[in-house]
Amino acid sequence: MTDAIRKIRDLLDELEVGNPGQAESFRESFQLFELPELVGDIVDYLQPALLPYEAAIYWHLFRHSIIATGDVFARVSVRGLARRVVTSLRSAQTSALSYSAVQDALQGLQSKGAISLAGDTNREGTLYRVHLPEEIALCRDAMSKAQEQQLPKTDPKRELDFYNIKENRLKIFERDKYICQYPGCGKQLTRFSATLDHLTPVSKGGDNSYENLVTACLQHNSQRGAQTLMDFLTRKGSIKLNAPAEKS
Numbered sequence: 001m002t003d004a005i006r007k008i009r010d011l012l013d014e015l016e017v018g019n020p021g022q023a024e025s026f027r028e029s030f031q032l033f034e035l036p037e038l039v040g041d042i043v044d045y046l047q048p049a050l051l052p053y054e055a056a057i058y059w060h061l062f063r064h065s066i067i068a069t070g071d072v073f074a075r076v077s078v079r080g081l082a083r084r085v086v087t088s089l090r091s092a093q094t095s096a097l098s099y100s101a102v103q104d105a106l107q108g109l110q111s112k113g114a115i116s117l118a119g120d121t122n123r124e125g126t127l128y129r130v131h132l133p134e135e136i137a138l139c140r141d142a143m144s145k146a147q148e149q150q151l152p153k154t155d156p157k158r159e160l161d162f163y164n165i166k167e168n169r170l171k172i173f174e175r176d177k178y179i180c181q182y183p184g185c186g187k188q189l190t191r192f193s194a195t196l197d198h199l200t201p202v203s204k205g206g207d208n209s210y211e212n213l214v215t216a217c218l219q220h221n222s223q224r225g226a227q228t229l230m231d232f233l234t235r236k237g238s239i240k241l242n243a244p245a246e247k248s
Contacts, residue, residue: 034191035067038132044146045139049112053097053105056086058114058130065130072132073118077125078102113137134178134190143174163196163208172196176215187217195221 042062047055060081065074082097106128109115113136119127133139162168173194180187181197197216200206 038066038191041133041139041143045133045142046114046136049138049142050114051105051108053086053101054108054112054114057081057102057105058109060085061115061128061130072130073127074130075119075125075127078106080125081106132190134173134194135188140174140177144177147171147174161208162210162213163198169196172210172213173215179215180217180220181214182216182220185217185220189215189217193218197221197224 042058046058050058061074061076064076065072078099081102082099085102086097087095088097088101106115110117113131115128115130117126118129133143162172170191173189173191178189178191178194180189180194194215195218196213197220198206198208199212199214202208206212
């Protein structure tokens, strides 16, 4: 294969996945040790909203994307999914799913925001992007409701720090639905790309409390730096101040 042909194929691959920069960002930030927690969120918040065949196919795509390659893309064919993923409930003698059953499950996953098309169909199948719970609206809503209903389970002294303690950081992200709270941004983030920003900087007397932290993308967090909130508002606009107070 000549270098020219190889370069052309590389460019076509980049175009096919839709947003190569986003995929690269995920690969760089994904941490394997966080996989058990990610799987737990899928079980708790996504799986209850899926039909049986939808759940089976989502886990298959998850297995062949995030677990296998540390990426969010998987290419599969309808016929391949029909043969390898799950046994049909309709007939004990026929193990494969019907073509239409697989199509319905894929459409159901797309309509629920669990997966999305990421490229054209070729001989090997169709390229899909697998979404994490924090990227799926119904999961974000379920996370917020669960947080409102659950009392803190950690030591009260540790509950004061929502910045350095991992399980408390996630509470801020879930409260804000993993969305950057800076006006005009609203970027959908994941646990691997979200950051926490202090409304009142620590250098100016701010603390790590629930009320003093908001979810922010890395770009806006870096732009603000150690400025006071009022200084930053004057220069860049206003940040949302509607973070709910911590429940006692």
